[in-house]
Amino acid sequence: MKHADVRTVANSQIRHIWDVADYCRRTGIHKTEEQRLIKMLGRQATSHELQMNIVRVQTRIR
Template identity: 45%
Template sequence: MTLTEANLIALSGAQPLVNVSEYCRRAGIGEAEERRLLLLLGREASCHELQMNIVQRRMRAR
C-alpha cells in the first residue's frame, strides 16, 4: 500500500474491520448473541456496526 492509498482510505472515513467472534469474547457477549451477529454481519464488521446491532438485556427492577 502506498502513502497516497493510505491517505485516501483515511479521508474516505473507512473504518477498520474486526473479527466478530473475537469482539464478542472480549466484550463478554453470550454465544446466542454471537451467533446472531455472525448471521447478520458475517465474520468481520466495524466496531460501530457491532455496537449498533447488539441487543442489550433488560435490567430487572427490584
C-alpha cells in the first residue's frame, strides 16, 4: 500500500468555476448560445464543461 500525500491529492481536484454569462461575455459568444448553455449547465460551470458544450458556427473556407 502506498502513502498518498494529502496536500497533493487535495490540490489536484481544484478547478476554476466560471459564471456562464461572464464567460460568454469575455469570449464573445452570442446571447442565444449563452442562454442555451445556462439551460444546459446552470449559472456556473467549469471552463472545460463550457468549452466542450459551445457550438460554434462553422465558417466555410474555400
